[in-house]
Amino acid sequence: MADAPARTPSAPAAPAGDTPSPEGSAAHLVLDGLVKTYPGKDGAAVRGVDLAVERGRMLAVLGPSGCGKSTTLRMIAGLVEPTAGRVRVGGRDITDAPVHRRDMGVVFQSYALFPHLDVARNVAFGLEMRKTPKADLKRKVAEALELVRLGHLAGRRIAQLSGGQQQRVALARALVVEPAVLLLDEPLSNLDAQLRAAMRDEICRIQRETGVTTVFVTHDQQEALSMADRVAVMNHGRIEQTGSPEDIYERPARSFVARFVGRANLLPGTAEGQDGDHTLVALDGLGRVPAAGEPVARGGTATVMLRPHRIALSPAAGGTGAVRGTVLSAGYAGETVAYRVRVGDDGPLLDVERPTGTQEPFGPGAEVELTWDHAAPRLVSDEDGDSEGSR
Amino acid sequence: MTADSPDPAHARTPPDPPASAGTPESPGPAATPGSGGAPHPSAAGPAPAATRRRSPGRVAFALLLPGLLALLLTYALPLVWVLRMSLNEAEDGGVIRQTLSVATFTHVLGSSHYWNVIGQTLELGVLVTLCTLVVSYPVALFLARTTSRWRSLLVALAVAPLLISSVARTFGWMAILGTQGVVNKTLDGLGLTDTPLHLANNLTGVVIASTEIYMPFAILAMISGFGRLDPALEHAAAALGAPRRTVFRRIVLPLTLPGVLTAALLVFVLSLSGYVTPRLIGGGRVFVLATEIYDEAITALNWPVAAVLSVLLLAVFGVVISLYLWAQKALEARFTGPGEARS
Incomplete structure (x- = not known):
């Protein structure tokens, strides 16, 4: 769990663009001592999470329900304000940036597709917010739908799609804006077992093709081991161990990790x-x-x-x-x-x-x-x- | 579920010999298939299916009958009676001449006074609906979105005014809006106005009071119509780069429109038929269909004209409800696609 780079004095929120961190560290997304306490509740939901994800890699945050993994993801997305700690992307401190300026692609557990817009307009939403010119917008939407193999369904309503198709639209919508980081919240939990295996491969392919730095949270150890480059096992608001899937499975550091993974x-x-x-x-x-x-x-x-x-x-x-x-x-x-x-x-x-x-x-x-x-x-x-x- | 199996080998032989202790020719057991043993495949086969299929319909009809009778007696018959009355003619001194003519209709529709009444009724309806929607929407949106543990209490509070009679509430508004009312006294005391504002005994007062009186209905209708609003949708829009105002304009507002539409219909219809508030706060200067019908029927004893006005009010309702259904269908099409079969 100690692979976060040495703490760097946080640069004041720079305007858009990646400012390489002083040491030229390869870590793209850095969580530094993230804590979340809710008023009126005993103990913190998240009790000091340090994580670093290298550019283009996929990190799985694995843990039982209530371990704080979703809260951690929401703090990265900006949907939950951390009580303490910093979030940095590409060396830029975004802890205090509002959600809509964070440049995150988020895929929600429920997909959260806009029911009153068709598939293409769902995907176009992020581009419209970025004032993308019309011609570019059309091309990018088409490319994104092609990436998730839904080009033929651009005009469909969300209610007309199956669960797996909705999942793909949600992915396309998050990826089309070329986000700094892709965040997936239990991406496969709403799919049946067969579709889950297919989408697992699909998400891995899409992640490889786009090369987007990805964090996903899951309670399913198989998902975490088979998809991610690195796995962080969380329990009671803390990271128990971070490592490659082999590390986690073959060389668990703690009894919780040994019991939870396999x-x-x-x-x-x-x-x-x-x-x-x-x-x-x-x-x-x-x-x-x-x-x-x-x-x-x-x-x-x-x-x-x-x-x-x-x-x-x-x-x-x-x-x-x-x-x-x-x-x-x-x-x-x-x-x-x-x-x-x-x-x-x-x-x-x-x-x-x-x-x-x-x-x-x-x-x-x-x-x-x-x-x-x-x-x-x-x-x-x-x-x-x-x-x-x-x- | 059909009890008659086509394969006789699997169906038990019909009248149980030990059970049927009566005369051998007695058809008793076979005729009552529900009593236990499987019926004979050929003889009693169709009988149970038929009774089973018919009985739910009978039960449903029996259950519906009291309601249907009540509706017939209290709604359909009076309506027919009103329609019939509208075709009569009135003579001086409250005498009704039984006839079948459209003379009363021609009289009413040819009079600018009644057109003014219809116009003012619609104007009041539109104004009250707009005002009620504008002030109720934020309340309903808050109540629908809040996760506070006080939510139920807050909803109850928002609806609590319904516990007080609208007559009492209207008198309350008279005390607030009158020339000697709270508002004018305050403004006068502060030296902000020289002459009192005309807030009562006119359309303004009726709109203000009606808005407050219909708010609970609008809030309830909106809350129940905001079902599609999911906080995750707002989060998703924000994560895609939409500032709060854009999230509201592009996501929240379109998704809450069906609820707003239902509330609009409810308030509009209620205010079209509202009598108490226009009568009391209108101070005899606001003429709407409901007050006019009352005056014609009770004061002028001109029942045919009252009946004609009632029919016209019904026609307005019909138009409004058709508009509502059309708008609702148009809104719904955005969610399910233009009549296309689902995959």
Whole structure:
């Protein structure tokens, strides 16, 4: 979460145009300690968010509902006034600029298309506000509709469009003005599952073609991992971790991230020393397990994360030293089988996920041996003890 | 849902032998298919479908009957009676000559006095409607948009004047607008005017009082008509670069027009038929159709002329409502497209 560049003395709001930041940093959109408190409510909705997005990149803000991600997006758009902190775009401080001078393309969760205007006039709205000459306007509207593959529907009313088409119009309307930043608020949540997958690819294509710096908020980890260049996981108004999708999934820094992004077994234990870059952790029923990640001092409590799909099962053989367990339940889910396995006689419960078709599934009561590769266990920090659930 | 299955194998054989303890030739169970067992596919098949289809219609008719009768007795019959009366002729001393002629119509339509009354009625209607819309719109817009927890209370307050009789409210306005009223006393006391302003006993007073009296109706009609207004639309317009005034002009106003139109119709119709306020504040100098009908019927005992004026008022309503329907259709077409089938 510390990849925001060194704070620069904020230049007074410059007139339009990008003034490169003093160090020539590549960050295009910078959020600097954004805080939002609502009067009469305990605690802040957003409690100090620092983020930086490089030009042309796509950042996903991922978190459960009520974590402050939408409020953060609205503060970037200028729809919510931050209690503290700054928003900079291209080095220019826009924190105090009104919404209509921010040059943001916003796609709302409900799309917010103007029902009394047809598709083309919806798309033209932003250009009209910018006093674009008529000829240019027509061409740009046509290009934008072509970009979202809706050229043939220019004359339609909004009420005559399907959900996916409305989503595309909303995208075209936001992009046609060539905004400094494109903001998407839960862009896919109103679409059914099939359309969602198609629009996911579509948004990625459009983002690549236009090269617009993009921030989108979502509560869907798959959306975040598959679409974004970088993911910021938010909880309780704070950023828990920022990183590439691989970082977030494979190397979660905190137990909340491990649990929220994908499924995870989180096992409490005690650090017993170092072994190379691994920390040896004594876990109940599992013995001494080497785990990668931020080292924990000897004797300290440590939490080890083990992804269910990284654990392999085999029929229990007579050998000793292996981790043994009993299958409590097996849930068939098409591509995978989800097992619950009790380690030893009264050891921890582990979730295990195995692909189907590679081995005969185990039934409840089966005795199994559990194995995992050396890199699978990861240390995660447990700082935020109250991160369970959402407000 | 049809109970008669075409496949006899799946339909249970009709009269349950254990249940039908009566005589074997008794058709009882088959004739009452609703009582349980599936009916015989061939014999009793069509019967249940027919009763089921007819019964909702019967129930609906039975439920409608009291209302229809009441409407017939209190609305349709008197209306026919008024129409009939308008074709009679009046003679001196309140005598009505039963006839079938358009003489009274010709008399009324040929008189400049009645044309003035019709003109003043329409003028009052238009002025009151415009004033009411202008003062109610901001209130309704605020009430429709606010997220305050006091919203319900504020709406109740806006509508509260309806709890007081319009007669009482009109007397209140007389106390405010009269030559010795609050406004004139204040202006005079401040030395701003030498002679009192003529705010009562004329059209101005009637417009002012009527505006206040119809405001609650207009506000309610507008709030319920502002359904399309979504704050996200205003945010979207602002994010696209529209300053607040442009957001209002391009987004809020067009989207609230249907509600404004409904309020306009309501207020216009109410003020066309309004009697109390024109009579009391008009001070006998404002002649509108409602007061004129009363005078003709009660004072002059000229029922045929009163009936003709009532028919004319009805005709005006008809025109106004047609205009409203046309305007509403035109507005609606902007949202759904010009009669085009939805995809």
